[in-house]
Amino acid sequence: MTASTIPNDVLCVADYQRLAKEVLPHSIYEYIYGGGGDELTLKQNHSALNAIQLWPRVLNDVTQGTTATTVLGELWRSPIMLAPVAFQTMVHQEGEIATARAASALDVGMMVSTLASHSIEGISECLSSPKWFQLYWQLDRGFNLELVRRAEQSGYTALVVTVDSAIHGIRNRAQRAHFTLPEGITAINLANRPPLPSNSFTPDQSIVFQGMMSEAPTWEDIAWLIKQTELPVVVKGILHPSDAIKAKSIGAKGVVVSNHGGRTLDCVPSAIEVLPDIRQAVGESFTLLMDGGIQRGTDVFKAVALGANAVLIGRPQIYALAVAGAAGVAHMLRILREELEVAMALAGAATIEDISPVSLYKRR
Numbered sequence: 001m002t003a004s005t006i007p008n009d010v011l012c013v014a015d016y017q018r019l020a021k022e023v024l025p026h027s028i029y030e031y032i033y034g035g036g037g038d039e040l041t042l043k044q045n046h047s048a049l050n051a052i053q054l055w056p057r058v059l060n061d062v063t064q065g066t067t068a069t070t071v072l073g074e075l076w077r078s079p080i081m082l083a084p085v086a087f088q089t090m091v092h093q094e095g096e097i098a099t100a101r102a103a104s105a106l107d108v109g110m111m112v113s114t115l116a117s118h119s120i121e122g123i124s125e126c127l128s129s130p131k132w133f134q135l136y137w138q139l140d141r142g143f144n145l146e147l148v149r150r151a152e153q154s155g156y157t158a159l160v161v162t163v164d165s166a167i168h169g170i171r172n173r174a175q176r177a178h179f180t181l182p183e184g185i186t187a188i189n190l191a192n193r194p195p196l197p198s199n200s201f202t203p204d205q206s207i208v209f210q211g212m213m214s215e216a217p218t219w220e221d222i223a224w225l226i227k228q229t230e231l232p233v234v235v236k237g238i239l240h241p242s243d244a245i246k247a248k249s250i251g252a253k254g255v256v257v258s259n260h261g262g263r264t265l266d267c268v269p270s271a272i273e274v275l276p277d278i279r280q281a282v283g284e285s286f287t288l289l290m291d292g293g294i295q296r297g298t299d300v301f302k303a304v305a306l307g308a309n310a311v312l313i314g315r316p317q318i319y320a321l322a323v324a325g326a327a328g329v330a331h332m333l334r335i336l337r338e339e340l341e342v343a344m345a346l347a348g349a350a351t352i353e354d355i356s357p358v359s360l361y362k363r364r
């Protein structure tokens with residue numbers, strides 16, 4: 001199989017996962033697939049979505065149907081965007097460049113990670129669909145601003161600050177597989193980062209609290225950041241309605257309801273479960289994206305019905321990239337959009353606005 005050939009037997013997103021497991025080195029696959037702790041949240045992301053049922057209405061005229069929708073003032077082809085996923089050259093030599101080409105071909109937006117293995121500017125040049133930059137907060141405020149300015153100058157239209165993973169979760173699966181970042185894969189956009197102060201610990205200090213978390217952002221940092229840029233700021237990694245309200249109150253233009261694909265804190269609810277409470281808390285007009293476990297067009301439908309303006313696709317983009325490069329990612333995105341169209345058509349929803357809680361069985 002070459003990295004641009006789509007195997008005949010790939011019919012759905014899960015097929016890419018099956019094949020990615022075959023083509024990727026074991027430790028890399030385990031790192032990508034895995035979650036935190038006992039992976040209860042990782043499983044919950046899927047089981048909570050699977051437990052929801054659509055409640056179709058028949059004989060509606062859907063001949064003018066469309067998946068188009070508006071998110072933060074941008075007209076999108078569908079309520080689907082690629083989630084930020086770090087170090088994509090780890091699975092395919094073209095990495096984010098291939099992903100960006102696929103996103104452009106399908107007119108699907110892409111969130112580009114701070115930890116991308118290509119430059120912010122280089123990815124932007126290959127990306128003609130909506131492009132948002134995902135910021136992992138850096139200790140030095142000035143360096144955060146450098147990253148933001150680079151994103152602004154290269155045409156990104158929103159800034160997404162991820163707040164749920166200042167430290168990794170307990171990633172036993174990745175540890176058991178002896179995962180380490182392969183040689184030559186680097187966070188190229190952090191190359192000029194000022195050196196971190198060297199920490200030393202007394203025996204009664206914690207490497208977590210006094211160590212790693214001393215580099216983590218706080219609400220004050222996010223409020224400061226929002227004031228530094230004209231770009232709309234979206235906070236990624238919110239699970240509690242009170243945090244969504246807080247993000248809104250300091251000027252964020254949206255949040256991503258997310259548990260980071262079950263990769264950080266285990267034993268937390270899935271985004272799809274908390275989504276209705278968060279929608280209720282922030283009101284109808286505030287932008288809400290969600291991610292975690294989206295594998296089917298019917299999953300996108302469910303998320304929209306429960307209050308999401310759009311969903312993000314994490315692991316499936318990497319599996320598709322590993323299996324067939326840009327062609328794979330484009331194919332995966334096409335599958336998802338077509339599945340969403342079929343779900344809408346058969347459920348009697350001609351537009352994204354037609355999808356609501358009453359589109360789901362016993363969810364009214």
Ligand SMILES: Cc1cc2nc3c(=O)[nH]c(=O)nc-3n(C[C@H](O)[C@H](O)[C@H](O)COP(=O)(O)O)c2cc1C
Binds near residue numbers: 032083292318
């Ligand atoms: C391998 C991998 C790398 C990731 N890197 C990032 C990242 O750099 N920034 C970020 O905000 N989220 C990152 N995430 C989390 C995704 O953006 C997203 O929240 C999650 O994968 C959604 O769940 P899903 O994989 O079930 O779709 C990463 C996820 C994976 C699997």
Ligand SMILES: CC(C)CC(=O)C(=O)O
Binds near residue numbers: 115260263
């Ligand atoms: C290198 C990591 C911080 C990227 C990430 O967000 C993840 O693996 O979930």
